[in-house]
Amino acid sequence: MLSSTICTVVSVAGLGIAALTAYRKRFLAATRVAAFSLVPVGLAMTGVIDWLTGVVFKPVVWAGFGVLALSVVLFMIARMAERHSLKAGGGRKERRAGGGLLRHRGHPEEARHLNERGTVRGRTAAGPRKRRTAGTARSPRVTSRTP
Structure with missing residues (x-):
C-alpha cells in the first residue's frame, strides 16, 4: 500500500514538471517527462512493484x-x-x-629456446624456415643516387 502511494506521488510530481515544461513551449521535452512520470503508476497498477518488494526482502x-x-x-x-x-x-x-x-611441436630440447613469437633461431615452432623461391627475390638495393 505504501509503495502504491509513493509511486502515485512520484507520478504526480513528474506530471507537474511536464506541465511546467509545456508552459515554456518545450513540448517535446514535456512529452518525454510525462511519459517517464507515468511509468511508476503503471508499474504499481500491474503489481510489479509488489512483486519487486517481495523479492527484495527474501x-x-x-x-x-x-x-x-x-x-x-x-x-x-x-x-x-x-x-x-x-x-x-x-x-x-x-x-x-x-x-x-x-x-612447441618439434624437438623437445628446443622448446626452452622459444621467444615470444614462437621462433627458434630463424625457424617457427611449427617447422623449418621457409625458403625463398625464384619469384620472391628481394628488390635490389640502391647504393648511390644518380640524377
Whole structure:
C-alpha cells in the first residue's frame, strides 16, 4: 500500500514538471517527462512493484542471485582459459600429441629456446624456415643516387 502511494506521488510530481515544461513551449521535452512520470503508476497498477518488494526482502532470492553471479564468473573464467590455451598451442589433442609441450611441436630440447613469437633461431615452432623461391627475390638495393 505504501509503495502504491509513493509511486502515485512520484507520478504526480513528474506530471507537474511536464506541465511546467509545456508552459515554456518545450513540448517535446514535456512529452518525454510525462511519459517517464507515468511509468511508476503503471508499474504499481500491474503489481510489479509488489512483486519487486517481495523479492527484495527474501534472503533466499539474494542467495539465488549470488549463485547466478558465481555461474557467470565461472563461465567467463572458462572462456578466458580456453582462449589462452588456443593461443598457447591449440586444443587438447595438440597438447597430448606434443608430449605436454604447449608452445612447441618439434624437438623437445628446443622448446626452452622459444621467444615470444614462437621462433627458434630463424625457424617457427611449427617447422623449418621457409625458403625463398625464384619469384620472391628481394628488390635490389640502391647504393648511390644518380640524377
